[in-house]
Amino acid sequence: xxxxxxxxxxxxxxDDLIMRAGVVAFVGVLLLIVGLPLWALLAKGFEDRxxxxxxxxxxxxxxxxxxxxxxxxxxxxxxxxxTAIVVPLSFxxxxxxxxxxxxxxxxxxxxxxxxxxxxxxxxxLALVYLFGNQGFFKGLMGGSIYGFDGIVIAQVxxxxxxxxxxxxxxxxxxxxxxxxxxxxxxxxxxxVFFTVTLPGAKYGLISAALVVFTLVITDFGxxxxxxxxxNVLATDVYxxxxxxxxxxxxxxxxxxxxxxxxxxxxxxxLVQRKQVALLTARAVPLIPKPKFGRDLFxxxxxxxxxxxxxxxxxxxxxxxxxxxxxxxxxxxxxNYDFANFDANGWESYFNSLRMALGAxxxxxALMFVGAWLNEKTRGFGAVRSIVQLLAFLPMAVPGIxxxxxxxxxxxxPNNPLxxxxxxxxxxxxxxxxHFYTVGHLTATTALKQIDxxxxxxxxxxxxxxxKTFFRVTVPICLPAVxxxxxxxxxxxxxxxxxxxxxYAPDTKLASxxxxxxEEAGTTAAAAALCVVIVITSAAVKALHLLADRFLFARLQAxxxx
Amino acid sequence: MxxxxxxxxxxxxxxxxxxxxxxxxxxxEGEFVCFLGPSGCGKTTLLRxxxxxxxxxxxTIRQKGRDVSALPPAQRDFGIVFQSxxxxxxLTVTENVGYGLVSRRQNRAEIKxxxxxxxxxxxxxxxxxxxxxxxxxxxxxxxxxxxxxxxSPGLLLLDEPLSALDARVxxxxxxxxxxxQRRLGVTTIMVTHDQEEALTMADRIVVMNHGAIEQVGxxxxxxxxxxxxxxxxxxxxxxxxxxxxLAADKVKVGDLTFTCPAQDGLAPGLKMxxxxxxxxxxxxxxxxxxxxxxxxxxxxxxxxxxxxRATLKVRSAPGVLLTAxxxxxxxxxxxxxxxSHLDVALPPDRLRVFAA
Numbered sequence: 001x002x003x004x005x006x007x008x009x010x011x012x013x014x015d016d017l018i019m020r021a022g023v024v025a026f027v028g029v030l031l032l033i034v035g036l037p038l039w040a041l042l043a044k045g046f047e048d049r050x051x052x053x054x055x056x057x058x059x060x061x062x063x064x065x066x067x068x069x070x071x072x073x074x075x076x077x078x079x080x081x082x083t084a085i086v087v088p089l090s091f092x093x094x095x096x097x098x099x100x101x102x103x104x105x106x107x108x109x110x111x112x113x114x115x116x117x118x119x120x121x122x123x124x125l126a127l128v129y130l131f132g133n134q135g136f137f138k139g140l141m142g143g144s145i146y147g148f149d150g151i152v153i154a155q156v157x158x159x160x161x162x163x164x165x166x167x168x169x170x171x172x173x174x175x176x177x178x179x180x181x182x183x184x185x186x187x188x189x190x191x192v193f194f195t196v197t198l199p200g201a202k203y204g205l206i207s208a209a210l211v212v213f214t215l216v217i218t219d220f221g222x223x224x225x226x227x228x229x230x231n232v233l234a235t236d237v238y239x240x241x242x243x244x245x246x247x248x249x250x251x252x253x254x255x256x257x258x259x260x261x262x263x264x265x266x267x268x269x270l271v272q273r274k275q276v277a278l279l280t281a282r283a284v285p286l287i288p289k290p291k292f293g294r295d296l297f298x299x300x301x302x303x304x305x306x307x308x309x310x311x312x313x314x315x316x317x318x319x320x321x322x323x324x325x326x327x328x329x330x331x332x333x334x335n336y337d338f339a340n341f342d343a344n345g346w347e348s349y350f351n352s353l354r355m356a357l358g359a360x361x362x363x364x365a366l367m368f369v370g371a372w373l374n375e376k377t378r379g380f381g382a383v384r385s386i387v388q389l390l391a392f393l394p395m396a397v398p399g400i401x402x403x404x405x406x407x408x409x410x411x412x413p414n415n416p417l418x419x420x421x422x423x424x425x426x427x428x429x430x431x432x433x434h435f436y437t438v439g440h441l442t443a444t445t446a447l448k449q450i451d452x453x454x455x456x457x458x459x460x461x462x463x464x465x466x467k468t469f470f471r472v473t474v475p476i477c478l479p480a481v482x483x484x485x486x487x488x489x490x491x492x493x494x495x496x497x498x499x500x501x502x503y504a505p506d507t508k509l510a511s512x513x514x515x516x517x518e519e520a521g522t523t524a525a526a527a528a529l530c531v532v533i534v535i536t537s538a539a540v541k542a543l544h545l546l547a548d549r550f551l552f553a554r555l556q557a558x559x560x561x
Numbered sequence: 562m563x564x565x566x567x568x569x570x571x572x573x574x575x576x577x578x579x580x581x582x583x584x585x586x587x588x589x590e591g592e593f594v595c596f597l598g599p600s601g602c603g604k605t606t607l608l609r610x611x612x613x614x615x616x617x618x619x620x621t622i623r624q625k626g627r628d629v630s631a632l633p634p635a636q637r638d639f640g641i642v643f644q645s646x647x648x649x650x651x652l653t654v655t656e657n658v659g660y661g662l663v664s665r666r667q668n669r670a671e672i673k674x675x676x677x678x679x680x681x682x683x684x685x686x687x688x689x690x691x692x693x694x695x696x697x698x699x700x701x702x703x704x705x706x707x708x709x710x711x712x713s714p715g716l717l718l719l720d721e722p723l724s725a726l727d728a729r730v731x732x733x734x735x736x737x738x739x740x741x742q743r744r745l746g747v748t749t750i751m752v753t754h755d756q757e758e759a760l761t762m763a764d765r766i767v768v769m770n771h772g773a774i775e776q777v778g779x780x781x782x783x784x785x786x787x788x789x790x791x792x793x794x795x796x797x798x799x800x801x802x803x804x805x806x807l808a809a810d811k812v813k814v815g816d817l818t819f820t821c822p823a824q825d826g827l828a829p830g831l832k833m834x835x836x837x838x839x840x841x842x843x844x845x846x847x848x849x850x851x852x853x854x855x856x857x858x859x860x861x862x863x864x865x866x867x868x869x870r871a872t873l874k875v876r877s878a879p880g881v882l883l884t885a886x887x888x889x890x891x892x893x894x895x896x897x898x899x900x901s902h903l904d905v906a907l908p909p910d911r912l913r914v915f916a917a
Contacts, residue, residue, distance in 0.1 A: 010633065457647050458660075460661075460714075559650070
């Protein structure tokens with residue numbers, strides 16, 4: 001018989017108290033920037049235009065209005081078709097990058113990333129130049145580029161790098177010994193592909209499919225530019241809110257849009273959890289050997305795909321430099337004189353820079369400190385799992401839905417924070433919240449990779465935990481910190497969806513200005529603004545790579561033996 | 562002598578799993594104690610509870626008379642070295658060793674003198690400017706030791722400090738750590754799964770299994786008089802012969818009867834395990850009336866360098882095997898080869914008997 005011994009209550013050290021207070025404060029911040037805006041959105045869907053509670057009336061009217069409900073079907077249709085195209089395409093491209101010997105491999109890899117640096121508007125604009133009513137190849141198109149076809153082509157361009165990055169990671173982690181074993185057992189190439197390669201990339205394929213599906217269904221810019229009368233969920237939200245000022249119905253459409261994105265996200269998390277168990281630390285990396293036929297095929301394939309990407313980017317650049325498409329093809333910089341097209345002129349670009357810089361600095365600090373608090377706090381499990389949930393939530397929330405939630409939450413007259421509304425600060429906060437999950441994950445991964453006993457050692461030496469944070473943790477995680485900052489900067493430069501509801505005349509961003517200019521019918525100036533954004537974000541990324549290679553290699557010599 | 566550390570009824574549970582069950586232990590000042598056991602036996606759990614890193618579920622710990630049971634690590638008095646060393650990779654050796662001194666607001670000259678002294682102590686006087694990645698595993702280990710000792714803690718905790726090193730370095734560092742510990746007189750607890758390490762370094766060994774202490778004793782006691790079948794099996798090599806107790810000092814194995822140390826209070830007829838170490842099996846110069854004589858046939862001879870480990874088949878009991886260590890001399894002198902017939906003896910004072 002065992003006597004019931006009272007459980008021991010451990011005294012908390014000053015470190016523990018500081019950390020727990022930090023975690024609680026952090027939960028508060030996440031609630032403010034993610035949880036409550038979404039709650040406001042959810043609540044709004046149950047109100048009529050005057051703010052009276054009406055139950056599910058809005059939802060009933062949504063699903064019984066064919067014009068609205070059709071958009072949902074359209075969104076699913078486009079997303080399914082794009083997924084079916086992008087996943088095999090990116091698989092082949094990633095296969096070429098990882099399993100074939102390509103001349104100029106780094107160039108192919110670099111080109112495949114270009115779309116990341118562009119606002120989603122850009123491929124839409126390029127397609128207008130190529131196949132639009134006055135396009136070069138209008139004759140080649142059976143019907144109009146505006147609508148389903150245009151959206152699909154532009155989405156393929158826009159989603160391709162995201163899927164390719166996932167596939168490269170999935171294929172690069174292959175274990176060479178499995179292939180050696182299959183060879184030794186005399187398996188045919190086809191059999192090896194289906195029994196080793198494909199199962200190894202299975203989770204990557206699923207993950208890529210879900211990411212593409214989510215990106216397409218939540219993207220706003222492409223459907224806006226080239227969707228024509230083909231309505232999708234994301235543009236419906238915009239139309240309901242900006243066009244008809246029907247906020248409640250906007251909220252309902254937002255919730256409908258949230259469902260598939262959230263579902264895809266949950267499936268992806270479940271799949272990725274399995275993948276972790278699949279990888280072994282002792283795998284021997286696979287290094288492809290030259291093989292003429294295969295290498296030739298993949299070089300041609302990659303050249304073709306890269307040419308497509310460059311053609312779309314090139315078309316946008318060329319279009320932005322042309323005087324009067326398609327009648328006067330002489331070159332000019334006049335389209336870059338934005339003051340002629342938008343009241344803000346170049347100011348919107350500088351707003352974008354300010355916003356991106358602010359998001360990069362404030363967001364990185366919040367994400368890294370938050371992830372650190374959550375990783376290193378002893379005990380306090382329940383609160384830490386709330387943090388985990390709140391930090392993962394933004395990934396499942398489409399930008400336009402989050403943006404709408406921000407209107408409802410921050411613009412509410414009884415919210416003491418409504419002084420933030422229509423300021424630069426709210427754009428920064430919204431962008432940080434929108435892209436929170438990836439940064440949090442990057443920071444958490446980096447923190448998990450460092451020795452968990454650093455904090456134990458500090459405690460035994462009576463050194464406060466925050467001192468170790470600044471002296472040891474941050475310097476060690478500096479590469480991850482920079483990755484987060486660059487990721488935030490690039491996304492802040494290119495994002496349209498979530499900030500489109502939140503800007504004021506004097507805080508308009510370049511990507512939003514491009515939407516407005518395009519709406520006013522000046523394709524060339526919109527393209528010019530997109531080109532400026534691409535150049536800026538690509539340059540920042542290039543600077544990061546150079547700095548990583550030369551500057552930090554010297555500053556962080558301790559990493560090398 | 563007063564107890565420096567008193568552990569009373571310490572338990573640690575994770576849900577239904579009991580990692581430590583009511584463990585009690587005393588450590589005297591200046592002692593070198595080893596927690597020895599297989600992985601998962603609770604030895605690291607006990608060490609981390611003593612440090613306050615993973616607090617116990619119940620039970621008390623007193624250090625120098627002070628109840629530290631509920632104190633966080635920062636309010637306890639210990640230095641610790643981990644298996645991974647946990648050296649800060651971005652700081653130099655000097656900065657690592659001085660890490661705990663800087664926050665104590667000592668002046669720079671004092672810190673510098675102390676770090677120099679410590680680096681000399683662990684035999685790395687010229688490595689202060691290097692970063693950990695530039696050092697070998699053994700050198701990193703010493704830096705970690707210097708860092709743990711820098712603040713002159715009353716208790717030094719070593720969590721498998723040598724297991725990441727290769728065999729040669731490990732043997733050398735055993736002696737160095739032991740010598741250093743003797744010189745400084747710091748009370749030390751080391752966790753290890755390596756019995757040789759425990760036997761060579763410890764003043765006292767605590768053998769653990771399944772979250773409980775099996776035996777506490779000096780290395781000689783643990784080796785010569787294992788208290789349980791587990792300790793007998795885990796520490797060193799041991800023959801286990803299954804038999805039946807005939808009388809207090811007689812055990813029957815097959816049709817052989819062995820004389821053994823008297824077992825008081827056990828009823829005849831009980832199933833027993835008769836144990837003897839391979840090096841205790843006698844072969845040479847057996848008197849005619851030697852006790853526990855066993856006629857055997859040599860079944861196998863494994864050359865292990867300094868001696869041969871022989872597998873002997875007991876001729877009167879098919880299936881009963883006995884291992885014995887034969888020196889090279891013995892093999893030459895007696896012309897031992899596969900299939901040789903020999904008589905061996907199991908000296909009664911070297912036999913251990915455990916209820917099966």
